[in-house]
Amino acid sequence: MEIDEKPERFIVDGLRLDGRKKDEIRPIKMEAGVMNRADGSCYIEWGNNKIIAAVYGPREVHPRHLQETYRAILRYRYNMASFAVDERRRPGPDRRSIEISKVSREAIEPVLMLEQYPRSSIDVFVEVLQADAGTRAAGITAASVALADAGIPMRNLVSAISVGKVDGEVVLDLNKIEDNFGDADMPVAMIVESGEVTLLQMDGIFTKNEFIEAMELAKRGCSQIYDIQRDCLISKYKKLDSD
Amino acid sequence: MEIDEKPERFIVDGLRLDGRKKDEIRPIKMEAGVMNRADGSCYIEWGNNKIIAAVYGPREVHPRHLQETYRAILRYRYNMASFAVDERRRPGPDRRSIEISKVSREAIEPVLMLEQYPRSSIDVFVEVLQADAGTRAAGITAASVALADAGIPMRNLVSAISVGKVDGEVVLDLNKIEDNFGDADMPVAMIVESGEVTLLQMDGIFTKNEFIEAMELAKRGCSQIYDIQRDCLISKYKKLDSD
Amino acid sequence: MEIDEKPERFIVDGLRLDGRKKDEIRPIKMEAGVMNRADGSCYIEWGNNKIIAAVYGPREVHPRHLQETYRAILRYRYNMASFAVDERRRPGPDRRSIEISKVSREAIEPVLMLEQYPRSSIDVFVEVLQADAGTRAAGITAASVALADAGIPMRNLVSAISVGKVDGEVVLDLNKIEDNFGDADMPVAMIVESGEVTLLQMDGIFTKNEFIEAMELAKRGCSQIYDIQRDCLISKYKKLDSD
Amino acid sequence: MSSEDILSEIRRDYIYRLVRNGERIDGRKFDEYREINIEIGPIERAEGSARVKLGTTDVLAGVKMQIGEPFPDTPDQGVIITNAELIPLASPTFEPGPPDENAIELARIVDRGIRSSNAIDLDKLCIDPGKEVWMVFIDLHILDHNGNLVDASSLAAIAALFNTKIPNTKFGIDKDDERLAINDIPIATTSTEIDNNFIFDPCLDEENAANVALTVIITSKGELCGMQKSGIGRIPVETLPNIIDSSINMGEKIRKILLKALENNITV
Amino acid sequence: MSSEDILSEIRRDYIYRLVRNGERIDGRKFDEYREINIEIGPIERAEGSARVKLGTTDVLAGVKMQIGEPFPDTPDQGVIITNAELIPLASPTFEPGPPDENAIELARIVDRGIRSSNAIDLDKLCIDPGKEVWMVFIDLHILDHNGNLVDASSLAAIAALFNTKIPNTKFGIDKDDERLAINDIPIATTSTEIDNNFIFDPCLDEENAANVALTVIITSKGELCGMQKSGIGRIPVETLPNIIDSSINMGEKIRKILLKALENNITV
């Protein structure tokens, strides 16, 4: 099988292979309220990622023994369609998606007021229909909007993006080839307003200074993502008003 | 591995390769009440099919959350012994047997008076010990007798048979080679008295007219099967009387 | 892959390949109370076997439907680390470990006073970290000490050992090469005081007389094991006193 | 009876009353489909894909191809594997986990139509007889379940196959990528019985109100290439010819909609 | 205590009282088996098969053979795989699903007898050393469980092996199909302890009343080729020689019944 190869250089004349600057994010389209059955939903296209997030709840918990007396439980299922990646993947959860589901849930939970819905569950389903790099960040970003769309009480939105290193330079929002062959990848989720991190993972190599630079870039990236999220929700409500 | 091959012709001088006429069924032996533990049972030999159907119930439902308040639930498990087919199959349900279990349950359920046994279950187990073609029809036929043998209240018996097409002609009760290499296969279950269909599946190609002809043949086939079922139950009760 | 081969002779000049006499057991080290979280525990080195047994309980049963009204249930899980044997084994139970768990549980249960703890469970976990021959006997021996260490009321200790046949002669406590290439293997667990057998399995070939000789050897072996178990528990309590 | 059960009972009665008067909850005729929306090729990374909406029912089909071994009894034929995922995003009644009997039945009906109609020429998918053949994975991802998944999924599957390119270059085969050859366009048409009437393309409420559904799959020539009765109801034999006539009719119409969508896609 | 528990307590007491008087519920002697019925070759499609009834206990054994790779440590030997299915048809206490500890123990005891006695000559099942050997699948399908599955299953397994033909032609090996060579006839004999007596071939009620069972498998030469204590009871060491004497005796008798059944089958 033909395999994509590592390019000789990732940054040429200050521009990345897809023409972006180092601190530039890929094009993003986001739409809330796209599904009929779910209580809230959001479709996102971020680069070549195509992802749907949907929310059900608050609703009764099954099986019952998972209920908690003083709060709702949050469940988060990150799943990839079998055709979402180059080589068909077997349907169902694998180790990677189980870890992503866990850290994504922990990235979202801090902003939810779960104590308002004892004994119930809030279920977030993130379906990656096509995967470019950065699916967990895109999924968290969309899930956050879908929760707002479902009217779940939240203290804030969570915004997420990935930063990384290619050709020894820190760059924002890795694309697929940068992710596969770059030197480091660090997905970050934040509450932009408070400057608090709710997801932080890293692999590859960063010096401490690179990490600090990357974190700074992530902050600015999340801030842009936050604006897009807000605009998306506003246009949803505008549309509701005009209907 | 040597593989059976498609014969040049399936019908020669009006007779099929096993000597049957187009509307003739294979030899059938059926005996009710053959198992000791089960509440009702039926052993059937139909061509080279060898199948046991057994019924347990009405009985308590496990696990309890499957209980229904106003009726019994019907469960139906079609299973094939690993040695029932040419190439050993791995024990346990596969996609084929799960589908057959579903449509067979739906073929039987219309004649059962499940509302008489709230909160309980009626469990039908069909074990294919040796498979020729037509195991789902033979299983439904035997299950119907086993349910009667168990004394489960039924509005009627369900009778089943397969029709198909070979050499462009519609024939009754496909055997294995006709099933493997023929042009169409259509298993049908009916309530003979009312002329209602409770199972209908088809693959291969039928024109509308061929379908109508096939359905007519299936009706006549089911009628013969019904007679054999009735005789089997009568001889069971006779035997009980004479014991 | 290089495979150990059957030696020409197992017994030379009355001594076995590892220098032992026919009725001699391998060196054993045993220590109780080695784990922090478990309610009772025992670490055993027996030849090259390295095994930890730990006990939790009496404690609440999960899932609840396993509870028994008039007694505690005993659960026993024999498990092998994936690196415990020459060729890495996949983690999780296989058919062998499921059978061993069953017969080991049945070897231990006769000495426990389970009726004292209705609705609860006593859980025994045996982890084989490195396997030589005789792991089930070593596991039962250690489990018995771990149960005593946990303060579970017992009528007696259970002591276990394996006997076998090599070069046509009955020998005590098979090592790995004797187990792999010998003529018979018979693990035995006993209540030494009463002379009652609580585990008995055998494969290979024994004449009736060989069996009787083997059983005699097993009895004497178990008696030695019993002394080591008792000493281990005494030194545990002594240590507690001196602490 | 829970309040939810009572509500659904009331809904059911309402649907039956309407049908008795020749009407349906959304104003359609008995043999009328909801609006059909076909998007060709939304997943560029798949070898082929299509997204079909029947009203608000929403199904995404993706086709992936790999090289594998043929079955021993068909050494010179490619292999089709059809799989359906009823992901919990699509309905509050779907649960995570391996496919249940409904997902398996759905996948097998879709598969049956494609296989029986010989829509894919399996002989052309042989690379090295007995050793290497193309395996065609048809994955159905149900996104929004508002009734009649069978017809939506079948349509998405055949549309995705039309859109499929054999990835020769990706697998180092010395040929350009080429379109998968499609021989037939099987169309599944499902109707559901309410008060002795068979109404087509049931929405979810109609599906829940009815006891039995019948799927008839129709080839381009107007033949039957697959049937499945589903549900615990009974179907009087004498009603079948009429249902089949309607199915042949509907099949023709839906096929035209698909062809138009494919045409528009190519011209773009 | 549920009424069912009380009933079984009464039944248990009754069985104990009988045994104390030297009697059993069905009138048998302590070392007497129920009627043994052996049907050879009921499943023509299998390479070998046999159905054994011990009273109303009913077990069907099927043997299938395939070509596969040998284990790395025995490159020139065939492979035996024994599997038991406690299908829910056979007893209200059996549940669908993968084999539980009882099914696994049953299969492993049957396997042990065949393996330890060298009943099958594994060397003769080598086709191409290190590469291809015959795999012998022994599948035990329990049809009716009325006690003593171990003896019935062991008997069905060895009877089915006797009936087995190596399917050379089916697998393209240039040899006629030939009988599988059988070197020994291991017979499993199981007894269960009631009131310090060991009674053989326990029926289900006896099995449930007892705490412990002991299986002893006997070769044609009267040697022991397998043992298994099962259940939570204890067995006094000194009782073992007597049990073994009875087992050797019983093994001899059952082996004769099997040989007779095989003889009748061949002449027919």
Added chain:
Amino acid sequence: MSSEDILSEIRRDYIYRLVRNGERIDGRKFDEYREINIEIGPIERAEGSARVKLGTTDVLAGVKMQIGEPFPDTPDQGVIITNAELIPLASPTFEPGPPDENAIELARIVDRGIRSSNAIDLDKLCIDPGKEVWMVFIDLHILDHNGNLVDASSLAAIAALFNTKIPNTKFGIDKDDERLAINDIPIATTSTEIDNNFIFDPCLDEENAANVALTVIITSKGELCGMQKSGIGRIPVETLPNIIDSSINMGEKIRKILLKALENNITV
């Protein structure tokens, strides 16, 4: 609230009060580890092994090597597979069964450190490019869970790799067994947030009292080669540089302890 919950609430309050005063329940400083005990090579049968105790937290790592096929996109590299078993022996909260999300996360963090730091030279593990490479299985067996499994497991893994010999002779490769070449010593350092302080090497009570943990993995050069935030808490961005400084510092110290243990082992 159950009495157990109340107790843990009290315990939690106590821990918070201590931390507010700059103290910890076992008297350690905020960036102080419990006693680290490293046993090299306890499992002679494994290719490599190490047992690490952090206080009473107890982890056994075993390394096994096998020959297998490389991944298609890295045909000339060996393969690392890291697996963690949270066996129920180690904690009353661990249940038997396949690895849950906690076990998977643990294994993947350990794996990340080894992989990102290039601790193992995967190119040297190629035997026949595209066909045969060494597969390195790192199995983490958690024996006693008293907090901070990540650091204990990471340390056990790299210690076991240091102890690993490539089993050339066992697999018929015409070379002596040789040490696995190790390029780096990644050290995981985990801290947990209590009252806005990040305290390192949390014991179980501290772990349960906190909402969030941060693991930072440090290479021999003092670079970061892996991070993971775990738990539902939030971390203020501005605290990160300080945590990283402490991690780099701690990494250095723990690496020295490991090197000393390795040295002692070699001289013995």
